Amino acid sequence: MDPEKEITIYDIAKKLNISAATVSRGLMDHPSVNINTKQKVVEAAQEMGYRSNHLASNLRKKKSNIIGIIVGNLNSSFMSNVIAGVEKVLSEAGYNLIISQSLDSVAKEVNIAQAMYNNRVDGLMVSLAYETENADHFESFVKRGIPLVYFDRVWPHPKCPGIEIDNVKASYHITDHLIKQGCKRIAHITAFRLSSVAADRYKGYEQALIDNNLRVEEDLILRTQLTLKAGIEAAHTILAMAKRPDGVFVTNDACAVSCMQELKRHGIRIPDDIAFAGFNNDTEASIIEPNLTTVNYKGYDMGEVAAKILINRLNNSENVSPADNKLIQKSELVIRDSSLKKK
Amino acid sequence: MDPEKEITIYDIAKKLNISAATVSRGLMDHPSVNINTKQKVVEAAQEMGYRSNHLASNLRKKKSNIIGIIVGNLNSSFMSNVIAGVEKVLSEAGYNLIISQSLDSVAKEVNIAQAMYNNRVDGLMVSLAYETENADHFESFVKRGIPLVYFDRVWPHPKCPGIEIDNVKASYHITDHLIKQGCKRIAHITAFRLSSVAADRYKGYEQALIDNNLRVEEDLILRTQLTLKAGIEAAHTILAMAKRPDGVFVTNDACAVSCMQELKRHGIRIPDDIAFAGFNNDTEASIIEPNLTTVNYKGYDMGEVAAKILINRLNNSENVSPADNKLIQKSELVIRDSSLKKK
DNA sequence: ATTACTCTTGCAATCGATTGTAAATATGGA
DNA sequence: TCCATATTTACAATCGATTGCAAGAGTAAT
Structure with missing residues (x-):
C-alpha cells in the first residue's frame, strides 16, 4: 500500500461498493445504518489505515473543536498550573487546546487574538497581558458569539465571565x-x-x-x-x-x-x-x-473552573446566567x- | 450587517463583480493580480469584516499549520519553560501549538497520539510518559513522513531527532x-x-x-x-x-x-x-x-532548540542530516x- | 396482491479557499 | 491596422466529510 496516499471515505465506499454517505454514517455510529454494514465499514477502515480528516469535517461542521488560550507567560508556576487544569477539563470534553503567550505585550496580544479568530477557535480563554488597558481586540469574539472567558487578569464585560480571586x-x-x-x-x-x-x-x-x-x-x-x-x-x-x-x-x-x-x-x-x-x-x-x-x-483549580464554564457556554449558548459572570475563587x-x- | 453571517471570498467577489479566484489571489498578494484590483479587494474585505477561513484553506492546502506537543505534565517548572521556548519559536514561524498532557499514562499517550494524527498536525514534539516502554504509537507519524521530534524523555529512532542532556x-x-x-x-x-x-x-x-x-x-x-x-x-x-x-x-x-x-x-x-x-x-x-x-x-533553551529542529524538518523534509539525530543540550x-x- | 410501514442506502449539495489552465484584455512593435 | 507577447482575470475542479431528502428494499397486515 502506498504510504503517501491518504485513505478517504470514498476509498472505503468504493471498496465496499456502497456510498460515501453510508461510510460516513457508519463510522460515526449513526443509528440509521445497518449493523452489518457498520461493522464492514469499521473493519475496512481499520484495515485500509483510514484516518478521519478533521480538517474536512471541521469545515463542513463549521466547528474547529479548538479552544484558544492566551496568557502572558506560561512558564510561571501559577500559570502552568492553570493551564494544566484547563487542559485536563478540555481534553475530557473532547476539545483541543491551542496556547499562545502574549509575553505581556499588547501588540502581540492583538495579533494573537486576530490569529485565533481566523483559526476559528470555538472558544477563548484569556488572561490579559500586563500592559493591556482595553479589551477591544476581543470584541470580535463577543460579536460573533464565540464564548470568551477571562481568568486571573480579567476584563469586566457583561457577556464574559471572569474568574479571579478576591x-x-x-x-x-x-x-x-x-x-x-x-x-x-x-x-x-x-x-x-x-x-x-x-x-x-x-x-x-x-x-x-x-x-x-x-x-x-x-x-x-x-x-x-x-x-x-x-x-x-x-x-x-x-x-x-x-x-x-x-x-x-x-x-x-x-x-x-x-x-x-x-x-x-x-x-x-x-x-x-x-x-x-x-x-x-x-x-x-x-x-x-x-x-x-x-x-x-490554586491555579489548577482556577483552570478547571474556567474551562468548565467555557464548556458550559459552548453546550448551551442561550443559557447564560448573569449569575456566573464574575466568579470568585477562594483563597486562603x-x-x-x-x-x-x-x- | 448581520453579525451572524460570515463573509466569504464569494461575497467579496460578488460585490466587486470579479471572480472568487481573483479575490483569493488578491488577498494573499499573488503577483498576477493587478495592483488596483488587489487594493479594491483588500479594502472591501476590510470593510465587509471578512475573516479568512483557515479551516477551508487548511483542507485545500492539506496542511493544518498546527504542531502538537505531548508532555507528561506541563505544570513543572522545567516543562513549562520548555513549552514557553517552543511556543515562542513556533509562533514566530507562524505555527499554532496544541498541547496535551499524558499525565504520564501510556494509555492516554496512545489516545492523544491518535487524536493528533487525526487532527493532521504538521509536526509533533514528544516527551514520553514516565511509564512508556515503546513508541509504536508514534510510528504512524513516521510512516506518513510527519516530522517527529523527541525531547527530554526521548525514544531512540533513526528518523526522529532526540533532544536531551547527557x-x-x-x-x-x-x-x-x-x-x-x-x-x-x-x-x-x-x-x-x-x-x-x-x-x-x-x-x-x-x-x-x-x-x-x-x-x-x-x-x-x-x-x-x-x-x-x-x-x-x-x-x-x-x-x-x-x-x-x-x-x-x-x-x-x-x-x-x-x-x-x-x-x-x-x-x-x-x-x-x-x-x-x-x-x-x-x-x-x-x-x-x-x-x-x-x-x-535550561528548559527554555531545550524547547527552542527542539522547535527549531522541527521547523527545519518541515521546511526541507529531504535534507535530514543524520548528524542532528541526537542532540545533546549542555548542562552544568x-x-x-x-x-x-x-x- | 395491494397498501402501509419501517429500515437502509444513495444522491447531490454544501462547507470556503486554492490553483492549473484557459480565456480575455492590454500593450507594444512593425 | 494587425499580430505577438504580457498582464489580468475567470472557470471549474479539488480538498473530504456531512446531511436533508428522496428512493429503494423489506416486512407485515389487510
Missing part, C-alpha cells in the same frame, strides 16, 4: 495579620503600572491600614517590576530608609523571597526586625527560611514564620 | 564532585521504573563510584516515586540506617529538597553529616538552606553549600 479581601487579610502581629509601619511592594490585580491588592492593603488607624505613607509604597531583581533593589531601598518599616507585604512571592534573601544578607532578622508576607504560595515560599506567610490559591491566608513576631 | 555525564560529574568533597558512602535516590533519564543518571552515579574505587552498595540505592512525599520517606529510610551515608545524590531537586528538610528536622547537619546534590536546578534549589548543589540545564554542575564539606 484580591482586595485577601490582601486586606494578610495586611491585617501583619498589623495584629504588631507591625506599625508596613511597606508594600507593588507594580509600576497597576493592573487590576495589583490595584486590588493595593486597595486591600490600604483599607487594612485605614481600618486599623495607621497612616498610609507614600514613602512605604515601592513600585517595582516585581521581578527577582526588583526584590533585591527593593531590599536596598528599604535598607537605605531613615526609618525602616517593621513589616513588608509584597504582591508576589518570588519578589518577596528575593527581597528577604537580600535583607538577610545584610543582617536584617526576619520577622523580628521586619516581618514579611507575600502572595501566591509559590513553592519558594515554603522553602525560604523563615517560611513565607502568603496567600494560597497561609501563616508561616516570616510574619510571626509573637509566638 | 544525563550520564552530568550525573557522573556531580557524583564525582561529592566524592572529591570527601564522601565515601553516597546514597542515590532514584525512580522505581527506570526511565531512560533515570537509568542514565544511575549509570553516571555508578561509574563515578567505580572510577573512584568505591563500592556500589545496593542498600544505598533508594527507589522511590521522586515526589515530595517520597523525599520525606527517603529521609526516614536514611535515618533508620545502621550505617548512614555521608552523601546523597537525588535524581531531582524537588525530592532532594523535601528529603533535606526532613533530615534537618531530625537534626542532621547538611553538608557536614550528609552532603546533598540534586538535579534540575529548580527554583527551590537556591532557596533551601543550605542551597542545593545541582545540575542546571552548579555547586552550592549543600555539598561543600571543605571550604
